[in-house]
Amino acid sequence: MSLINVKGISKIYRSGEEEVTALNKVDLTIEEGDFVALMGPSGSGKSTLLTILGALNPPSQGNVLIDDIDIYKLPVERRADFRSAYIGFIFQQFQLIPYLTAIENVMLPLAILKHSHGEQLEMAQNVLDKVGLSNKSKRLPNQLSGGEQERVAIARAIVNQPPLVFADEPTGSLDTKTGDEIMRLFQSLNKEGLTIIMVTHNEENLSYAKRTIWVRDGQIEREHLKGAAVSF
Amino acid sequence: MRLDSIAINSLRRRKVKMVFMLLGMVIAMATVVTLFSITTAMNSELADTFDEIGANIMVTPKSDNLSLSYGGVSIPASTEQPAMLTNNDIIKINTIPNKDNIAFVAPKVLGLTEFQGNSLMLVGVDFPYELKLKKWWTYQGDKPGAVDDLLLGNKVAREFDKIPGDNMIIKGKEFKVAAVLDEQGTEEDGLIFANLLTAQDLLNKKNQLSFIEVAAYCTTCPIEQIISEIETGVPNAKVTALAEAVRTRQQIIDRFTNFSYAVSLVVLLIGALVVMLTMMSSVSERTSEIGVYRAMGFRRSNIFEIILTEAGIIGLVGGLLGYIVGILLAKTLAPTIAQMAITIPWNPLMGVTVVFVATVVGLLSSAYPAVQAAKLDPAEALRHI
Numbered sequence: 001m002s003l004i005n006v007k008g009i010s011k012i013y014r015s016g017e018e019e020v021t022a023l024n025k026v027d028l029t030i031e032e033g034d035f036v037a038l039m040g041p042s043g044s045g046k047s048t049l050l051t052i053l054g055a056l057n058p059p060s061q062g063n064v065l066i067d068d069i070d071i072y073k074l075p076v077e078r079r080a081d082f083r084s085a086y087i088g089f090i091f092q093q094f095q096l097i098p099y100l101t102a103i104e105n106v107m108l109p110l111a112i113l114k115h116s117h118g119e120q121l122e123m124a125q126n127v128l129d130k131v132g133l134s135n136k137s138k139r140l141p142n143q144l145s146g147g148e149q150e151r152v153a154i155a156r157a158i159v160n161q162p163p164l165v166f167a168d169e170p171t172g173s174l175d176t177k178t179g180d181e182i183m184r185l186f187q188s189l190n191k192e193g194l195t196i197i198m199v200t201h202n203e204e205n206l207s208y209a210k211r212t213i214w215v216r217d218g219q220i221e222r223e224h225l226k227g228a229a230v231s232f
Numbered sequence: 233m234r235l236d237s238i239a240i241n242s243l244r245r246r247k248v249k250m251v252f253m254l255l256g257m258v259i260a261m262a263t264v265v266t267l268f269s270i271t272t273a274m275n276s277e278l279a280d281t282f283d284e285i286g287a288n289i290m291v292t293p294k295s296d297n298l299s300l301s302y303g304g305v306s307i308p309a310s311t312e313q314p315a316m317l318t319n320n321d322i323i324k325i326n327t328i329p330n331k332d333n334i335a336f337v338a339p340k341v342l343g344l345t346e347f348q349g350n351s352l353m354l355v356g357v358d359f360p361y362e363l364k365l366k367k368w369w370t371y372q373g374d375k376p377g378a379v380d381d382l383l384l385g386n387k388v389a390r391e392f393d394k395i396p397g398d399n400m401i402i403k404g405k406e407f408k409v410a411a412v413l414d415e416q417g418t419e420e421d422g423l424i425f426a427n428l429l430t431a432q433d434l435l436n437k438k439n440q441l442s443f444i445e446v447a448a449y450c451t452t453c454p455i456e457q458i459i460s461e462i463e464t465g466v467p468n469a470k471v472t473a474l475a476e477a478v479r480t481r482q483q484i485i486d487r488f489t490n491f492s493y494a495v496s497l498v499v500l501l502i503g504a505l506v507v508m509l510t511m512m513s514s515v516s517e518r519t520s521e522i523g524v525y526r527a528m529g530f531r532r533s534n535i536f537e538i539i540l541t542e543a544g545i546i547g548l549v550g551g552l553l554g555y556i557v558g559i560l561l562a563k564t565l566a567p568t569i570a571q572m573a574i575t576i577p578w579n580p581l582m583g584v585t586v587v588f589v590a591t592v593v594g595l596l597s598s599a600y601p602a603v604q605a606a607k608l609d610p611a612e613a614l615r616h617i
Contacts, residue, residue: 056527057611077531084529095524099245100238107233109528120233140245156528 003195004030004053009062011048022048024218035190036197037209045218046199054166055083084112088157090167094149096141103128103137106155127155131185147178154185167198171205183208235534239541253510257550258557260503261590264496265558270566271492273574275485288455289446291462291469293317317441321466325446328461335447336361339428342442343435345402354424356431365447372396373411381410383425403434508597511543515601526610539602540595547594551587
């Protein structure tokens with residue numbers, strides 16, 4: 001069953017007189033439980049595609065349907081509610097809030113939901129257990145290693161059990177060994193049913209994804225399903 | 233985790249930023265409190281000092297048929313006995329409900345006497361209060377105070393060639409010229425001042441007073457009320473306010489008060505500007521953080537709430553600290569700045585007002601940065617990552 005349906009989206013950035021087409025009439029379908037890697041050179045449009053799919057960046061034209069909801073037809077604040085309910089984000093450089101401890105960072109997405117403090121703590125502790133960081137929950141981000149920070153960021157993205165997680169260069173700041181551990185964690189979460197869409201430059205990460213989409217010059221150049229021949 | 237816990241943790245763990253914002257607010261509020269406390273106390277002290285100089289109320293007997301005068305009060309030249317006040321009226325004035333607002337009561341008896349064949353006006357006064365009331369008086373000789381002391385007007389002293397230390401015999405009684413007034417350029421130059429009781433004896437006006445000058449503190453009590461109370465206490469008297477003295481006093485005090493308000497307002501505006509600039513810089517530094525919140529699904533109102541909660545806390549704590557620091561500063565600096573012995577009290581009402589104003593200033597000055605933060609496009613904010 002398709003979770004995301006992208007129909008003819010384009011994104012044009014205007015800077016004075018100049019127009020830059022970041023995405024050009026992209027069609028895309030992503031199934032529930034998919035693990036998609038978006039590959040492409042810098043400036044290819046993959047990050048723009050990620051923010052558009054993530055309900056953060058309205059396209060200049062076209063529609064994005066997630067769970068049959070045309071997300072850019074939602075008013076701004078309803079779209080924020082949609083992100084809260086459907087989407088978890090993992091950013092480059094982790095983007096943990098520096099003045100909050102690991103568990104407080106994980107609890108952040110719950111701050112705008114109707115959970116009691118006790119429920120929030122339990123949910124956050126559970127996901128920290130899942131990412132193997134329950135013993136460091138009281139530490140501030142600068143007291144954690146890069147890999148540990150990435151795990152906190154993952155825990156934060158999944159704490160309110162969204163069906164969909166977007167990850168932007170999740171291993172970009174990590175060494176190979178830690179990067180592999182993180183990718184295995186993603187793989188394990190995906191096996192539990194989480195749909196993951198990941199932007200990456202690292203070809204080694206592709207082996208963990210079920211599907212790879214190459215983006216170039218604002219268009220989908222080709223894609224590859226794990227275990228299938230490369231399609232153009 | 234709630235939105236306010238995010239704000240509190242942001243302040244608690246970003247200590248340098250928090251201290252800077254707090255410092256801005258504390259300095260602004262402390263300066264306002266210090267200035268306000270000192271100027272308010274100075275106002276009161278200045279007003280009291282002003283009230284002690286010269287009389288602002290005149291109590292005279294209800295009488296007509298007047299010809300000779302001093303201080304705007306006339307006495308009859310004829311032998312006809314006019315209505316007089318009595319020594320007892322001094323007590324009545326000193327016991328009115330607003331007696332605490334009475335600074336000095338200076339009774340006087342006036343009468344004609346003769347010296348070496350010349351008619352002179354003798355004024356019986358209570359020297360200690362008279363000298364306090366006439367702070368502008370300067371004289372040569374000793375401070376008069378004894379029952380046989382005289383204070384001669386400059387013209388009288390010159391006319392009869394008298395200097396301090398000389399003797400004068402008036403109506404068979406020997407007096408000592410304790411002092412001679414420097415030239416005043418007023419009718420006082422032609423008067424002889426003597427001890428009140430001695431003058432009453434000499435003028436055959438035992439226990440009688442021609443008029444009473446009163447210096448009243450008008451800061452906490454309208455002068456009209458004091459007048460009304462004296463009129464009730466001394467029904468045979470005519471009580472009038474010296475309008476010019478009261479008006480001048482009020483003008484000076486009002487100018488001083490307006491000046492202190494203006495300075496306080498300027499300082500408050502500068503404080504608000506410091507808080508606003510600090511908040512704007514804080515929001516600007518936190519662009520990516522706000523982008524992360526928005527990506528997580530925080531609404532604009534949630535971002536607005538976080539920023540305003542921080543500002544509210546800064547205002548609340550800054551106001552409280554500013555009040556305490558301001559009062560302590562005022563207590564320390566007041567004697568130097570005001571050059572007078574003034575008392576700075578801990579004023580709970582002022583404390584509550586300062587905390588309230590600081591919180592409102594904190595919220596208002598952060599409203600713009602908070603709106604800017606809430607309006608941040610999440611995709612744009614995340615570009616800062």
